[in-house]
Amino acid sequence: MSLVIDAQLAPFRTLIEESLSDACRFADGCPVRLADAIRYAVLAPGKRLRPALVMMAAEACGGAAGDARPAAVAVEMIHAYSLIHDDLPAMDDDDLRRGRPTTHIQFGEATAILAGDALQAEAFSHLARNVSDPGTAVRLIGELAAAAGACGLVGGQEDDLAAEKIRIADFRSPLSARKHLESIHRRKTGALFVACVRMGAISAHAGLDEVEALGRFAELFGLAFQITDDVLDFTATDEQLGKRTQKDAGRGKLTFPHLMAAENSVAKEDSSSLSSGDVDFQAGIAFARSHATSLIQDAHDSLKLFGASADRLHIMADYILERTS
Amino acid sequence: MSLVIDAQLAPFRTLIEESLSDACRFADGCPVRLADAIRYAVLAPGKRLRPALVMMAAEACGGAAGDARPAAVAVEMIHAYSLIHDDLPAMDDDDLRRGRPTTHIQFGEATAILAGDALQAEAFSHLARNVSDPGTAVRLIGELAAAAGACGLVGGQEDDLAAEKIRIADFRSPLSARKHLESIHRRKTGALFVACVRMGAISAHAGLDEVEALGRFAELFGLAFQITDDVLDFTATDEQLGKRTQKDAGRGKLTFPHLMAAENSVAKEDSSSLSSGDVDFQAGIAFARSHATSLIQDAHDSLKLFGASADRLHIMADYILERTS
Numbered sequence: 001m002s003l004v005i006d007a008q009l010a011p012f013r014t015l016i017e018e019s020l021s022d023a024c025r026f027a028d029g030c031p032v033r034l035a036d037a038i039r040y041a042v043l044a045p046g047k048r049l050r051p052a053l054v055m056m057a058a059e060a061c062g063g064a065a066g067d068a069r070p071a072a073v074a075v076e077m078i079h080a081y082s083l084i085h086d087d088l089p090a091m092d093d094d095d096l097r098r099g100r101p102t103t104h105i106q107f108g109e110a111t112a113i114l115a116g117d118a119l120q121a122e123a124f125s126h127l128a129r130n131v132s133d134p135g136t137a138v139r140l141i142g143e144l145a146a147a148a149g150a151c152g153l154v155g156g157q158e159d160d161l162a163a164e165k166i167r168i169a170d171f172r173s174p175l176s177a178r179k180h181l182e183s184i185h186r187r188k189t190g191a192l193f194v195a196c197v198r199m200g201a202i203s204a205h206a207g208l209d210e211v212e213a214l215g216r217f218a219e220l221f222g223l224a225f226q227i228t229d230d231v232l233d234f235t236a237t238d239e240q241l242g243k244r245t246q247k248d249a250g251r252g253k254l255t256f257p258h259l260m261a262a263e264n265s266v267a268k269e270d271s272s273s274l275s276s277g278d279v280d281f282q283a284g285i286a287f288a289r290s291h292a293t294s295l296i297q298d299a300h301d302s303l304k305l306f307g308a309s310a311d312r313l314h315i316m317a318d319y320i321l322e323r324t325s
Numbered sequence: 326m327s328l329v330i331d332a333q334l335a336p337f338r339t340l341i342e343e344s345l346s347d348a349c350r351f352a353d354g355c356p357v358r359l360a361d362a363i364r365y366a367v368l369a370p371g372k373r374l375r376p377a378l379v380m381m382a383a384e385a386c387g388g389a390a391g392d393a394r395p396a397a398v399a400v401e402m403i404h405a406y407s408l409i410h411d412d413l414p415a416m417d418d419d420d421l422r423r424g425r426p427t428t429h430i431q432f433g434e435a436t437a438i439l440a441g442d443a444l445q446a447e448a449f450s451h452l453a454r455n456v457s458d459p460g461t462a463v464r465l466i467g468e469l470a471a472a473a474g475a476c477g478l479v480g481g482q483e484d485d486l487a488a489e490k491i492r493i494a495d496f497r498s499p500l501s502a503r504k505h506l507e508s509i510h511r512r513k514t515g516a517l518f519v520a521c522v523r524m525g526a527i528s529a530h531a532g533l534d535e536v537e538a539l540g541r542f543a544e545l546f547g548l549a550f551q552i553t554d555d556v557l558d559f560t561a562t563d564e565q566l567g568k569r570t571q572k573d574a575g576r577g578k579l580t581f582p583h584l585m586a587a588e589n590s591v592a593k594e595d596s597s598s599l600s601s602g603d604v605d606f607q608a609g610i611a612f613a614r615s616h617a618t619s620l621i622q623d624a625h626d627s628l629k630l631f632g633a634s635a636d637r638l639h640i641m642a643d644y645i646l647e648r649t650s
Contacts, residue, residue, distance in 0.1 A: 029476030029512060034483040038475060085442060090434035109415035113438065114483050117410060118475040120442065124449045125470035134459035141466055145450035150363060150443040151354030158359040158439050187354060 005319045008312055012052040012065060012072075017043070019073045023126050030118075037107040037115035038122075042080045044098040050196050051076045053316065057197035057214050060303070060310040063204025070130035071140050071199040074123040078148050079192060081119035084112050086157060099242035120148065131203075139202050147195035156188025163254050174262040181254050182223060189229075190222035197313075213305050217313065220299035224292040224320045230255040231288050232324070234281065240325045257284035260291065289321075296321055330644040333637055337377040337390060337397075342368070344398045348451050362432040362440035363447075367405045369423040375521050376401045378641065382522035382539050385628070385635040388529025395455035396465050396524040399448040403473050404517060406444035409437050411482060424567035445473070456528075464527050472520035481513025488579045499587040506579050507548060514554075515547035522638075538630050542638065545624035549617040549645045555580040556613050557649070559606065565650045582609035585616065614646075621646055 024039050051072030058068035087094040087102040095105050104112035124141055131137035146152060171177035197214035234257055261284025299317045303310040349364050376397035383393035412419040412427040420430050429437035449466055456462035471477060488509060496502035522539035559582055586609025624642045628635040
């Protein structure tokens with residue numbers, strides 16, 4: 001993480017991690033092993049990008065970061081649960097996350113599944129207990145539940161798993177393959193980013209225009225984030241990311257660099273490369289980076305409404321293009 | 326199911342199944358396979374005991390069954406998700422549920438995990454979208470989330486899995502073992518039953534006294550339900566229950582008949598049977614049935630406040646003692 005971004009995130013991170021730690025203290029009824037697994041997953045070192053976005057969105061709308069604390073905690077709990085379940089042997093089968101053994105490696109598969117299940121319930125419980133105005137609470141819960149549900153996060157993961165069996169050659173064109181990949185990521189990664197900023201705005205009692213503009217920002221931000229994620233899977237080391245890299249490439253999975261290399265080959269009328277899968281990954285990475293840059297430019301534009309109060313969100317958007325982890 | 330109970334449940338079941346079917350129609354963003362798995366699990370033939378309890382509790386408090394429909398749907402979604410995850414290979418590893426292959430057998434493990442995850446989110450989404458008064462919605466969500474969370478349903482399942490490795494001889498006495506088993510079931514089964522009746526009461530805008538009395542009823546009802554479940558695991562056939570029986574006995578797991586036989590042996594100063602595990606199961610089953618009868622008597626008593634408006638709940642309580650599936 002660059003020093004500039006780290007300085008931006010640090011004050012939010014402190015606030016968020018204190019709140020998360022409080023939220024993950026359970027009453028006597030909770031088995032110790034389950035509580036340990038939940039705390040292991042939630043309190044693992046992380047950038048806390050999503051909860052920071054919640055708070056920054058609240059600030060952009062004239063609220064205080066603290067107003068958005070319940071929403072920030074709930075979002076991070078949902079994110080943590082989704083990582084636990086995504087890493088399971090039946091899903092992405094990952095053994096390393098945030099530089100440490102994944103939850104099922106550390107606590108066993110049953111406890112990992114249950115820790116994820118509990119975290120999802122606790123996220124909604126946290127909002128119900130900690131947002132004082134019921135109307136605001138219901139809106140926040142509705143936003144988060146929709147983002148986490150069958151048409152959001154979970155639906156995206158289902159399609160992402162299916163995508164491991166799809167090859168570019170299965171599509172009419174690389175462009176249609178890219179549209180499919182974008183639709184997966186709009187749900188798997190994008191839906192929660194959109195929920196973050198909308199929930200931040202709702203916590204600050206923002207108007208509909210502001211909620212919608214921030215949602216548009218987060219869609220673009222989320223897609224650029226996923227593209228750089230795919231690029232980092234090719235270019236970064238395990239140590240930099242704290243998780244296994246080159247997994248997608250190794251499995252021949254649809255990724256943005258791969259698709260963009262194929263699109264470029266087709267544009268050059270070099271159609272043989274589409275069916276053979278023999279594409280130039282270096283060119284693909286360059287195209288992917290350039291596409292991310294263009295998305296981030298649009299993301300900046302979507303914040304015009306907010307003026308200087310969205311400064312932190314602008315910095316976060318630029319960070320996507322620079323990130324190395 | 327007896328004809329009397331079937332007649333009691335039938336009108337609720339129709340209402341509930343229509344509502345569940347509506348609630349499990351997802352927008353275009355939801356992958357077809359995921360939606361199919363969700364509908365397979367939720368719309369499987371079932372008694373719909375929990376949502377019926379929600380509606381009967383609303384009626385006991387002077388409300389209409391229809392007032393409690395969102396709560397009833399949300400409760401059944403949580404129940405369905407918990408069954409999907411409990412049946413997974415890493416958990417209870419069951420291949421049969423409600424007379425059909427379990428969700429992971431039918432759709433694969435990854436989709437089963439995701440269907441459960443989506444259902445949990447959809448339960449809260451349903452309440453947020455369908456309860457018109459925000460104050461009531463937040464209370465309902467808070468009740469359900471607490472029951473489903475780390476100190477409720479999920480915590481109970483974690484301890485229940487751990488209980489497979491515990492033997493009666495690990496406890497100071499059979500009575501302390503029974504207290505432990507009761508504490509597991511208070512969370513694994515009881516918490517959701519309690520949430521059912523409390524949510525029914527809240528949907529009918531009941532007073533605190535009514536909410537608390539119904540909660541007490543459901544605690545007793547839930548424990549009696551679990552005891553008869555353990556008895557049925559010994560006495561019923563796979564066909565009667567629509568799931569594998571004699572699994573607990575086969576694994577030497579702590580169950581009520583087992584514990585009660587051991588308590589009786591100790592009472593007769595026949596302490597050798599405690600350490601050897603050589604207990605009389607037929608006697609244990611008789612003791613377990615007698616204990617369930619006493620709990621149900623207390624459950625009836627806890628409904629005094631409601632007079633004739635709780636008639637259906639009284640009938641449900643008696644059903645627990647007669648059930649064969």
